[in-house]
Amino acid sequence: MSDVINANPTILDDKSLPTRAEETEKVTERSLNPHLASLLDLSLVDSSNLNDQESIHSTPSLENDEGSDEEEEADPIDSQEIFDLVAHISDPEHPLTLGQLAVVNLPDIQVRDSGNKNEMAEVIIRITPTITHCSLATLIGLGIRVRLERCLPVRYRITILLKEGSHQSENQVNKQLNDKERVAAACENDQLLSVISKMLATCK
Amino acid sequence: MSIDIELVKSIKAHGDKVWSVAAHKKLPLLATVSTDKICKIFDLQSLEQIAELDDTHKRSIRSVAWKPTGDDPSLACGSFDSTISVWGEDYDEWSLLAVIEGHENEVKGVSWSKDGYFLASCSRDKSIWIWEADDANEEFECISVLQEHSQDVKHVIWHPYEDLLASSSYDDTIRLWKEDDDDWTCVAQLNGHQGTVWASDFEKSEDSIRLVSGSDDCTVKVWKRVSSEDEESFRGDSTEVWELEATLPEVHTRAVYSVSWSEQSGRIASIGSDGKLVIYEEVKNEDSESQWKIIAKRELSHGVFEANSVQWTKSFIDGSVENLITGGDDGHVNIWGIPLR
Numbered sequence: 001m002s003d004v005i006n007a008n009p010t011i012l013d014d015k016s017l018p019t020r021a022e023e024t025e026k027v028t029e030r031s032l033n034p035h036l037a038s039l040l041d042l043s044l045v046d047s048s049n050l051n052d053q054e055s056i057h058s059t060p061s062l063e064n065d066e067g068s069d070e071e072e073e074a075d076p077i078d079s080q081e082i083f084d085l086v087a088h089i090s091d092p093e094h095p096l097t098l099g100q101l102a103v104v105n106l107p108d109i110q111v112r113d114s115g116n117k118n119e120m121a122e123v124i125i126r127i128t129p130t131i132t133h134c135s136l137a138t139l140i141g142l143g144i145r146v147r148l149e150r151c152l153p154v155r156y157r158i159t160i161l162l163k164e165g166s167h168q169s170e171n172q173v174n175k176q177l178n179d180k181e182r183v184a185a186a187c188e189n190d191q192l193l194s195v196i197s198k199m200l201a202t203c204k
Numbered sequence: 205m206s207i208d209i210e211l212v213k214s215i216k217a218h219g220d221k222v223w224s225v226a227a228h229k230k231l232p233l234l235a236t237v238s239t240d241k242i243c244k245i246f247d248l249q250s251l252e253q254i255a256e257l258d259d260t261h262k263r264s265i266r267s268v269a270w271k272p273t274g275d276d277p278s279l280a281c282g283s284f285d286s287t288i289s290v291w292g293e294d295y296d297e298w299s300l301l302a303v304i305e306g307h308e309n310e311v312k313g314v315s316w317s318k319d320g321y322f323l324a325s326c327s328r329d330k331s332i333w334i335w336e337a338d339d340a341n342e343e344f345e346c347i348s349v350l351q352e353h354s355q356d357v358k359h360v361i362w363h364p365y366e367d368l369l370a371s372s373s374y375d376d377t378i379r380l381w382k383e384d385d386d387d388w389t390c391v392a393q394l395n396g397h398q399g400t401v402w403a404s405d406f407e408k409s410e411d412s413i414r415l416v417s418g419s420d421d422c423t424v425k426v427w428k429r430v431s432s433e434d435e436e437s438f439r440g441d442s443t444e445v446w447e448l449e450a451t452l453p454e455v456h457t458r459a460v461y462s463v464s465w466s467e468q469s470g471r472i473a474s475i476g477s478d479g480k481l482v483i484y485e486e487v488k489n490e491d492s493e494s495q496w497k498i499i500a501k502r503e504l505s506h507g508v509f510e511a512n513s514v515q516w517t518k519s520f521i522d523g524s525v526e527n528l529i530t531g532g533d534d535g536h537v538n539i540w541g542i543p544l545r
Contacts, residue, residue, distance in 0.1 A: 120479065120508050154533075155508035157458065157477065179374070179400065179420075180459070180477070180510070181266070181358070184221070184239065185284050185310050185328070188263050 009094060009101050009130040017087055017099045018106045020080045077152070079109040082123055085151050086144050090202045092136050092195065097202060103127050103140060108163060121156050123148065126163040133168055141177040142186060143199040209481065209502045210541040212527065213251050217244055221264075222531030227517035228270045228277060234517075234529060235279050236537050237265035243281050243291070245298065248527075249520045251539065255298040257281070260289050267313045271341070273320035278341050280323055282311035288325055290341045301341040306333055313359040317367055324369050326357035332371050332381070334388055348388040350381060359403040364467075365410045372401035378417055378427070384442045391444040394427050402460060408467035414449065416472050418460030424452040424474045424484070426496070452484050452496045466516040468526045469544060472496070475514040475530055481505040483528075483542065500542065506532025
């Protein structure tokens with residue numbers, strides 16, 4: 001990563017990025033964003049469900065009502081929250097975030113959620129690499145996937161795609177980013193994980 | 205038309221994703237493997253755990269397969285750490301018999317041939333290795349390395365009555381392999397899936413040679429061997445003609461990760477990322493044309509988690525049902541009862 005692949009990317013001002021925090025004008029410091037905090041809490045709740053023998057099985061409709069946080073669906077996750085989760089991931093080669101580089105953009109995030117916490121939901125993110133031959137597109141996509149898998153409730157299926165026409169190896173990268181087995185194997189690679197940890201260190 | 209799928213037992217078997225489940229062909233034994241690097245063995249009569257095989261693999265165990273032969277049960281595990289471990293039971297004790305090295309990176313699938321003579325393994329390194337096994341499971345000699353797939357090989361499975369191997373790949377194809385004059389050759393390539401082929405399974409029949417496959421394209425397809433031109437093998441170009449027989453009714457909305465063809469009922473089961481467990485049955489219409497119909501469907505078979513593996517087995521508890529075993533990202537192994545007709 002010593003050779004910078006795109007030396008002069010277009011940079012957006014961090015303050016001009018869309019965010020729930022500014023929209024509501026209630027939260028001055030984004031680290032205190034209540035939505036984010038609740039998201040992180042929820043991911044903990046869900047992982048404790050994972051360790052609980054009976055909570056998920058047999059009759060999910062009843063058991064989950066008792067077992068999990070009632071507030072989960074009181075405030076459904078929308079594309080703005082997904083954006084806030086991934087916009088502050090650092091680019092692997094620039095001291096800038098994916099939001100500043102317009103790699104992730106609010107209109108390119110879709111959330112499909114019935115609102116029922118006993119059903120699966122889906123997030124689709126289309127990312128725009130800074131240049132069409134960006135060799136780090138896979139790494140960026142993987143960073144976004146790891147971030148969302150750690151933060152979102154387990155019922156979310158995550159699809160990460162390169163925006164149409166944004167990359168010369170679009171199909172190959174898409175296939176790799178959404179191959180569960182390859183992603184699982186990649187996440188067992190310590191070296192790769194430490195690069196991703198650095199990218200995620202700037203997340204708030 | 206439709207029948208019930210009853211959850212017999214849900215076992216919290218692993219601390220992480222269950223990647224694969226395998227029921228022994230004859231004995232009441234179930235093996236399960238996981239990201240937690242452990243292979244567990246359960247008794248299918250008591251549904252209790254009887255052994256835990258660990259401290260061997262350094263990364264996720266992706267696949268597990270029982271050797272169909274031998275006085276004592278034995279099995280092989282394929283791991284992301286690029287090795288295969290072989291385990292056997294002797295006087296109620298399970299022990300590690302061999303660790304097989306050779307693949308460059310993640311081993312994704314393992315399968316034993318009908319008589320336990322061959323072990324096949326496949327990997328992200330795009331190759332399939334055929335190993336010759338000895339009776340004691342201590343010596344494994346690689347007799348062929350098959351490299352025709354252009355991408356990761358996700359899964360391998362042997363035919364239950366013939367030395368015919370099917371491999372599924374990230375290159376969207378299935379290939380069939382046979383021994384030809386001491387060498388193994390690709391006798392057919394099945395094109396038709398529009399995405400990674402995750403797994404396949406043969407029909408358990410001696411005369412009708414068919415294969416079911418599940419893919420990232422969300423479909424389940426049945427393929428049929430229409431001719432096997434063994435007479436051409438003296439030219440070293442033995443081929444088989446396979447055709448797509450049917451695409452089963454499309455209900456999966458995400459990748460299909462595993463398929464299984466029942467020996468007992470001839471039914472097919474599929475499972476995948478959408479968590480749906482689907483059972484199909486072949487029925488003849490008035491013109492005696494065969495058609496596959498969905499006879500049962502269970503949404504959220506592993507809660508809101510993805511399901512990775514499904515396999516049919518006869519029930520060792522209740523003769524009026526057959527069982528499906530499934531494994532999911534929730535670490536659970538579920539045992540389902542499906543009534544026989």
